[in-house]
Amino acid sequence: MMRMISLIIFIFSLLLFSCHAAVQDFCVADLTAPETPAGYACKKAANVTVDDFVFSGLGVAANPTGTFTKYYKSAITTAFAAQFPGVNGLGFSFARLDQEPGGVVPIHAHPGASEAILVLEGKITAGFVSSANKVYYKTLKKGDVMILPQGLLHFQVNAGSTPVQIFVTFSSANPGLQILDxxxxxxxxxxxxxxxxxxxxxxxxxKLKAFFGGTG
Amino acid sequence: MMRMISLIIFIFSLLLFSCHAAVQDFCVADLTAPETPAGYACKKAANVTVDDFVFSGLGVAANPTGTFTKYYKSAITTAFAAQFPGVNGLGFSFARLDQEPGGVVPIHAHPGASEAILVLEGKITAGFVSSANKVYYKTLKKGDVMILPQGLLHFQVNAGSTPVQIFVTFSSANPGLQILDxxxxxxxxxxxxxxxxxxxxxxxxxKLKAFFGGTG
Amino acid sequence: MMRMISLIIFIFSLLLFSCHAAVQDFCVADLTAPETPAGYACKKAANVTVDDFVFSGLGVAANPTGTFTKYYKSAITTAFAAQFPGVNGLGFSFARLDQEPGGVVPIHAHPGASEAILVLEGKITAGFVSSANKVYYKTLKKGDVMILPQGLLHFQVNAGSTPVQIFVTFSSANPGLQILDxxxxxxxxxxxxxxxxxxxxxxxxxKLKAFFGGTG
Amino acid sequence: MMRMISLIIFIFSLLLFSCHAAVQDFCVADLTAPETPAGYACKKAANVTVDDFVFSGLGVAANPTGTFTKYYKSAITTAFAAQFPGVNGLGFSFARLDQEPGGVVPIHAHPGASEAILVLEGKITAGFVSSANKVYYKTLKKGDVMILPQGLLHFQVNAGSTPVQIFVTFSSANPGLQILDxxxxxxxxxxxxxxxxxxxxxxxxxKLKAFFGGTG
Amino acid sequence: MMRMISLIIFIFSLLLFSCHAAVQDFCVADLTAPETPAGYACKKAANVTVDDFVFSGLGVAANPTGTFTKYYKSAITTAFAAQFPGVNGLGFSFARLDQEPGGVVPIHAHPGASEAILVLEGKITAGFVSSANKVYYKTLKKGDVMILPQGLLHFQVNAGSTPVQIFVTFSSANPGLQILDxxxxxxxxxxxxxxxxxxxxxxxxxKLKAFFGGTG
Amino acid sequence: MMRMISLIIFIFSLLLFSCHAAVQDFCVADLTAPETPAGYACKKAANVTVDDFVFSGLGVAANPTGTFTKYYKSAITTAFAAQFPGVNGLGFSFARLDQEPGGVVPIHAHPGASEAILVLEGKITAGFVSSANKVYYKTLKKGDVMILPQGLLHFQVNAGSTPVQIFVTFSSANPGLQILDxxxxxxxxxxxxxxxxxxxxxxxxxKLKAFFGGTG
Incomplete structure (x- = not known):
């Protein structure tokens, strides 16, 4: 018993240092502070709650009002550091993609991250083009995971006759997005x-500038 | 037209260099080669196919034969670099967790990666303990994402009366796993x-050594 | 001589740029600023003195008043970025451990760093458990160095009849600490x-909650 | 004098360890070994000569035979790890671009590197598009440096009536290259x-597939 | 046409998120904010213009007034993060060196970066010393590139009878500079x-202290 | 009890994957394999023992035979990846320095690592010079720790009349060493x-070339 008492005292001294050290196991983003090359500054640990680590926005499809049409429903919801401050500094972030039959995610790239897609519903054809100009594409079914290496042009199209739902992981808390068109x-x-x-x-x-709102 | 011809010739010269340079946008693991601190050596690009980037093993629950009981079905399928060589060097990997009602993933940690869980089916209580000994836990519903920062002890238990299915992302191609018990x-x-x-x-x-097969 | 004169003028121009550039070889932590995922913001170079690079707190054992008992003296002093701002951004930090005979450092892990221990006095048994659940432990004598890889559970116990003194190095300026109990x-x-x-x-x-002050 | 003698003996002991340690300040690529996610394996230090650190191929324009036309001369010479093994592991690589009047480097991106261009001869209009779809472009004159952040689509066109020569730096020894067309x-x-x-x-x-040799 | 309309709506939703996310492809330095171990805080994206990515200061030789002598003209102009905020966080920076005949860049090292020199004019002898105390040096002509690995002592001297102009690349936005003398x-x-x-x-x-202004 | 049985079965399935995955928490160097930019290839986990993580060579002073003189005893023992394969990939390494009264470690730098010294015996004056040419030096006593930032010239001299013993930590498994003379x-x-x-x-x-064995 003496042993435990002394130990616990020892541990209290560890805790004490811990308190002084303000040891951070995480760095929940303070979105009001400026970014740095390594991400946002950290919210004070004392103000962090479990809700900083939970994101519920991917559980529902994006509101279709105005953004869906009869033939081409597609919507994306993102959980990057700016929407989900808990991922700041942890090296990953997430998104959800919904596509009605005929839906398309046009050719795009993420300058700062690799991507992985998990098919939750439906059938999708996804692919990317390598630096050697080889097209790697495949039609995926529910439960398949496909990876799209960093910075390469890629695309996803609904390959079936039912809605598609996809969960997307990025290898960065701030992956960027460059849609070709x-x-x-x-x-x-x-x-x-x-x-x-x-x-x-x-x-x-x-023709495409007229369509996408470009000038010049 | 002349312009295009000359350009294409120029581009051929780019391709030529590209060919010599053996530019690699990815590094699919050659599992027969030894590992390095940065991961496995790369499979030759010429032998890489789209199937190196697709993993279908997470689309099905683990085979319950022998590993499930009446009350505590739990099974995990992993897609780390060793199972899914395409993630080698890309900074992420994946897993799937299935739990019957009452299922538990006991307290564990991943020494080299943060984790994110996406609830695909059911209701789960997940949590982690910080260096400051604070327990952050919450009951999650379908569609919720929770992050569990690198190296910290955490757990997941089925909090409902239906099976749970979870998709797991790790911020490393080789996250490690240390189950406390x-x-x-x-x-x-x-x-x-x-x-x-x-x-x-x-x-x-x-008592627990007897149970878990330990000696000493 | 002319040569030297012109050279020194040239060098003055180098220095001039250097001055404008505010070249920083180090980033002594400004503990009053918020942390970022890469560490604290840097103190202005003009305010940095040699004392920012020297830490004398590891030269003495922790004050035993109240934290030592007859049988289980154990105390730790840390020199992490919060105590030793000079290590900010440099990728290492330090600590000192003192143990009376019978002293124990209970099972713990550092989520963000590998550890190395140098035995300065006494005899210690130290070990860690790998992801493959293998226990690697050994009794160390004065002068031995043992490394404990990142994020894995490990422990140190006084294995002799004399006090133990250990110098600890971490591979991070902010290693974190998670004591199992x-x-x-x-x-x-x-x-x-x-x-x-x-x-x-x-x-x-x-029983242990009563002992360690837990509730619930 | 005794002092120097003892010191030199001490230094010999340092050298001795150095020899055993095979300390490598550099890692010249062994192009015959497989790549890893961190680059090629290192050539043995004993076989490294100063020529491994010097690349003369950027001092001359690419051979125009067959690759230049009357109106659109453009040629690139690269010094990536595969051509210039000395840059392996050092985090940069290089290239040279020559353009006759009217020359164009079509829209492209480097998945794994930022780029910087230095105008050595002529006048060039260079630009990139950000994730926010803003086009940043400018006409550059001899001596100007422009940076093109990692993974973003960018282009360079000869904006004058004289040949253009550009020196290109990449922030990776293996930057990759994805030409849009x-x-x-x-x-x-x-x-x-x-x-x-x-x-x-x-x-x-x-029309473009016919031109660029595509099928399908 | 319906397809395009729906797609563009989808893309607008992407843009919307993009706007909220404040996705940053770059991190132009805000020099008024304190540095962090990863570089300066980022200037707000809305205030960034193309001029943040262009540096014209290397197009002209340094003003020789007072800094050049009859025999040893040498001058350097730097484009590090402090002069060229656009390179912040991108992993490279630049400089220009001008040398009259007989010019010398004395032995020095960059603690945090490898260096590459491109000879733009004249003939130069450049070299470095490795940890194994081997001197690697060579006389370079116009167009040659030589790399000088991180942290090693190196030098450059005009080896011809005409002025030398050199373009320098560093593998860091803030390479540091330590001139031996x-x-x-x-x-x-x-x-x-x-x-x-x-x-x-x-x-x-x-003698050298008198010359270089040292005391003690 | 049923619960535990099912759980243990679940855990066996985890172990099974673990076995297949060959999860590596460490990467003990295989010194017979070529190095890569990230370090040596890993020894097979099955062949790793606790002795790969323990280094006893720093517990004794270097053998003085022939390397010590009456006035200037100085000797160094290193535990870099080449001597202590367990540190491979972990980001630190170690050394021991012994100095008799009057002992000197001459001006030197480590191109790839910061250094920290812990005074174990005696009194030492240690210092470094920054890029801004400021000399930071101080006389240290037993128990003091001083850090010497990456790549900067530094030195250590015995400042007392008794032997000095120092424990050195580097922030790299392969720090390099460049002794000025x-x-x-x-x-x-x-x-x-x-x-x-x-x-x-x-x-x-x-004079110094004659002394240190140089030619030319």
Missing amino acids: YSLFSNDFPSELLAATSFLDIPQIK | YSLFSNDFPSELLAATSFLDIPQIK | YSLFSNDFPSELLAATSFLDIPQIK | YSLFSNDFPSELLAATSFLDIPQIK | YSLFSNDFPSELLAATSFLDIPQIK | YSLFSNDFPSELLAATSFLDIPQIK
């Missing part, structure tokens, strides 16, 4: 410059 | 030493 | 949940 | 799938 | 201590 | 080139 056609990228560097025809560019 | 009671950890360093009573230790 | 028995971890996830008997849990 | 039009990416995920019209796709 | 002779390093630890003769030390 | 005077560094880049006088260089 939006990168090219939704901004003021000058059409001549775009034609010269993409080899697309000007009429094709003009 | 197995660490203490399944091996030749001398009981006296264990009692001295755990403050458990010898009878408790003996 | 305190994680389980010093907080409000519900006893039923703990029993279910640890397989300890309720009476054992209640 | 080649990713889409030089392989067997099925046209229907490409149309669905790129929103390009089928005739445009067919 | 200035480290030893420009400060208050006590001469006796310096003699004891460098084995230089006191008169040599005194 | 040996870098300059023990090899074939041409004297003229050395004079030009160090500003030392030729007679001083010749």
Whole structure:
């Protein structure tokens, strides 16, 4: 018994240092502070609760009001550091994708992360293109996981006749997202410059710029 | 047209270099080669196919034969680098957990990775203990994601009356796994030493050693 | 001589840039600023003195008043970033452990760092358990160094009849610390949940909770 | 003098250890060994010469035979780990770009590296598109350096009437390269799938596939 | 057409999240904020312009007024994070070196970065010494690239009869710089201590201290 | 009891995967395999014993035979990855320094690691020079710890009249070592080139080259 008493006293001294040291096992993002190259500054440990580690927003499909049409329902909900501050500094983040039949996630890339998709519902064809210009794609069924290595162009399309639901993991708390069409056609990228560097025809560019809201 | 021809020739020269450079966007594990601190050596790119990036083993529950009982069905299937060589070097890996009502994943830790759990079916109570000895736990419903920061002790128990299915993400291709009871009671950890360093009573230790197959 | 004159002028121009660049070879922690995933913000270089790089607190044993008993003296002094701001960002930190005969450091883990112990006085039995549930332990004499890989449960007990003094190195400026008993028995971890996830008997849990100050 | 003698003896003992330790300050790639996620295995230090650290291939423009046309001369020479084994493990690599008037480097990205371009000759318009779909571009003159952050689509076009020569730095020894048109039009990416995920019209796709050698 | 409409709506929802997430592909340094071990805090993305990614200061030689002499013209201009905030967090930075005939960059090291030099004009002899005390040096001509691994002592001297211009890349946004002579002779390093630890003769030390402005 | 039985079965299934996964918590160096930029390849886990984690070589002073003189005893014993394979991949390594009265560790740097010294016996004056050419030095007593940031020139001299014993920690398993005098005077560094880049006088260089065994 004496032994336990002395030990517990010893442990109290450990705890004491622990208290002084403000040892952080995690770094829940303080979104009001500026970012650094390693992520957001940490919220004070005393203010952290279990809810900082739980995200319920992926349990429901995105609100379809206005963002779904008859043929092409697609919606994404993200749980990156900005939505889910608990992932800050931990090296991963998440998202949910819903697609109605015919749904498409257009060609895009994540500059700072690899991606993995888990098919929760439906059938999907997903793929990526490597630096060697090889297309790796496959039709996936419920329960399949496919990985899409960092920074490479990839896509996902509903390959069935039922809705698709996908859970997405990224290997970064802040993966970035570059959708090809939006990168090219939704901004003021000058059409001549775009034609010269993409080899697309000007009429094709003009058509898509009109569509995606681009100018120039 | 001349422009395109010259460009394509230019691009061929890019490809040529690319070919010489053996540029690797990924490093699918060659499991026959020894590991390094950064992971396995890479399989030759020429031998990589789309199937190296797809894992279908998480789509089915583990075979219950012999590993499930009437009250406590629990089974895990992993997709770490050793089962899913495509994740080698990419910084994440995956697993699936199935629990019948009453199922428990006992207290454990992953020495080299943070974990995130997504509830696919059922209701689960999950939690972890921080360095400050605070227990963060919550009962999660389908669609909830909870993160369990690197190296900390944590647990998951079926909190409902229906089966639980969970998709697990780790922030490493090789997260490790240290189950508390197995660490203490399944091996030749001398009981006296264990009692001295755990403050458990010898009878408790003996009982659990008998149960988990330990000696000493 | 002309050569030297021109060179020194050149070097002054180097210094000038250096001054503008505020080149930092180190990042002494400003403990008043919030932490980031990479550590504390840096104290201004102009305010850094040699004392920021020297820590004298490990040269003396912890004050035994109240924390030592007749049979189980054990005390730890830490030099983590919070106590020794100079280690911030450098990837290591330190501690000192003193144990009277019979002293024990109970089973614990550091979620974010490997540990190395150097025996300065006495004889110690130290060990860790791997993910494969193998116990690696050995009795060490003065001058021995033993390493305890990241995140794994480990322990140290005085194996002799004289006091033990140990110098500890961690591979992180902020290694964290999770003492098993305190994680389980010093907080409000519900006893039923703990029993279910640890397989300890309720009476054992209640006894240790009473001892370590836990509730629930 | 005695002092120096003893010191030199001491230093010999340092050297001795150094010899045993096979301390490596660098890791020149052994291109015959398999890659790992951290790069190639190291050539034995004893076989390393100063020539492993020098690359002369960027001092001359690429041979134009067959790869240049009247209007669109463009050629690239790379010094990645596969061509310049000395950069293995050091975190950077290099390339040279030559462009005749009208030359274009089409839209592309490097999945694993940021890029910096230094204009050595001529006038160039370079730019990239961010995740927020903003186009950042500028016409650069000789001596300007522009950085293109990791993984983002970017381009370079000769903006003058004289040849352009550019020195390129990457923040990785193996940066990867994904040229948009080649990713889409030089392989067997099925046209229907490409149309669905790129929103390009089928005739445009067919035209470019014919041009870039694609099928499907 | 319906398809495009629905898709664009889907993409708008992506953009919306993107906006909330404040996804950062880059982290242009806010030089007014304190540094962290990972670099400076990021300037708000909304305030970033293309000019943050362009540095024109390396296009001109340093102003020779007062810093050049008849025989030893040498000047350096740096583009580290403090001068070129765009490189913050990207893992590289740059500099330009100009040398008149006879110019010398004295022995120095960069504690936190490897270096690569590209000869733009003239002929230079550059070299470094390894941990094994082997000197690797070579005379380089225009267009040659030589790498100088991290933390090792190295030097560059004009080996020709014409001016030298060199473009320098570092594998860090903040490489540091330690010039041997200035480290030893420009400060208050006590001469006796310096003699004891460098084995230089006191008169040599005194002569160089007088020259480089040192005291003690 | 049923509960425990089912659980243990569940855990056996975990162990089974663990066995297949060959989960490695550590990567003890296989010194017969080539190094990689991340360290040596791992010894097979089945062949690892507790002795791979214990190093006893720092418990004794280096053998003085031939390496000690009457006035300047100094000897170093290292426990880097090459001597202590267990540290491979763990981010630290160790050494022991012994100095008789008057002992000196001459000015040197570790290109790839920060260093920390713990004074075990005696009194020492240790210091380093920063990129800003400031000398930070202090006389340390037994029990003091001083840190010497990565890549910077530093030194240690016996400041008392009794032997000094120091325990050294490095923040890398392979820290490298560049001793200034040996870098300059023990090899074939041409004297003229050395004079030009160090500003030392030729007679001083010749004297030290004669002493340290250099040529040229």
